[in-house]
Amino acid sequence: MRIDLLPTAESIVPAELAGCTAVVFDVLRATSTIVTALAHGCRRVVPVVDASGARELAGRLAGENTPVLLAGERGGQKIPGFPYGNSPLEYPPEVVGGKVLVLTTSNGTRALNGAAKEAHTVLVGSLLNARAVAQKACRLGRDITMVCAGTQGQFSLEDTLAAGMVVLEIVEMLDPGWLCSNHQPSSSLDLADFAVAALHLARTYRDNTRRAFDHSRHGRRLLNMGLAADLDWCASLNTFQVVPVVKKESSYLIIEKC
Template sequence: MRVTLYPTAESLEQAFLAGGTAVVFDVLRATSTIVTALAHGCRGVVTVVDPAEAQEVAARLAGGNIPVLLAGERGGEKIPGFPHGNSPLEFRPEVVGGRMLVLTTSNGTRALNLAAGRAGTVLVGSLLNARAVAREACRLGRDVILACAGTQGEFSLEDALGAGMVVLEMMKMADPGWLYCPTPGASGLDLSDFAVAALHLALAYKDNPRRAFDHSLHGRKLFSMGLAADLDWCASLNTCEVVPVVGEGKEIIPGCPVIVRS
């Protein structure tokens, strides 16, 4: 099984994803928010790139008597006029249960929508569900594309870490003794160089993923904005079994990806 990593959303624009399983990461915070919302009973998440379009989509859902929440951020801040931002802590069960979430973010929703139009299956990854995502990717048995959103077109340490944690779990599933005797090629996985680099990030931070956010540019920014609780939540490794998948329920909003629990 080939495992390839793309470090930014921009790199996905020319990527060949057809027939593979893509896993999208925007660890701080869009994909962590999506995983959390679905784990807490959200009916589905519609990802939209443009804020004005997100408002239109939410209005169409509400007009169809579908309970809906509108959420979005730019630069880490809640979009003015939007009821919700991009903090996973906002989407408690009593808030999100049974509702559709319409979400637009600076980086993550763009990466998700790019992947949705190109890959056979698109999963949503984070530190929260890394093991569950790895298990599903192995079950599907196709080549895996790890798609990191990045931040404003630049590499993001936390997204590569999320991807690396999935690679680490896949390695352990393919060869349970690999971690103790890491012989190259023994797992049967064919890793690209970026995937190897992400794996070694995971090995470096596996005992304290939260520390990676102290080292990452975007993590430090969110901390300076008073969002330490978000960072703590997003660093919770393998605490969730939910594997969000893109595509089910597309008929709800034609032309917009809808993410649901697999």
């Protein structure tokens, strides 16, 4: 099994994902929000790249008597006119249960749509469900590409950390001796250099994932916006067993629990 890692949404080359399992991360906060919403009873999430498309789709679903929530974020702020934003704390069971969440964000929804063009399977990853995602990806038995959304085209510490946590879980399941200094990695598990770097990043922060957000530029920015509670939530490791999977439905994507 080969494990690779893409550092930003902009580095996605759809043809290079053909036949693999892609795991998409936008830890602060889109994929954490998606995982939380589905864990709290959301029927499905629809990730839309642009705000106008999200607004139009939500209106169409509402016209079909589908209970829908319209949510969007740009630059960390809720989009004007949208009832909901990109905070996972906005989606407790009493709000999101049984509803469809139409979501557009600065980075995460672009990464999800980009990965879904050619990948065989797309899973939604975060710190919240890292172990469950690793187990699911291993069961699928395909090469894996961790797709980090990044922040405005730049490397993101928190996304790479979460990807590294999934890599760490996979290594511990399939070849735990890989982490020993005198062990020769098995030929059955082939980690690209970016994946190795993410693995060791995860080992550094494993006992204090929240600290990584204090060190990341985007995390500090959200903290300065008064979103410390969001950071605390998104830093929680292996809180949920939910593994969201992306599916294509007519002209848009949907995300549901496996």
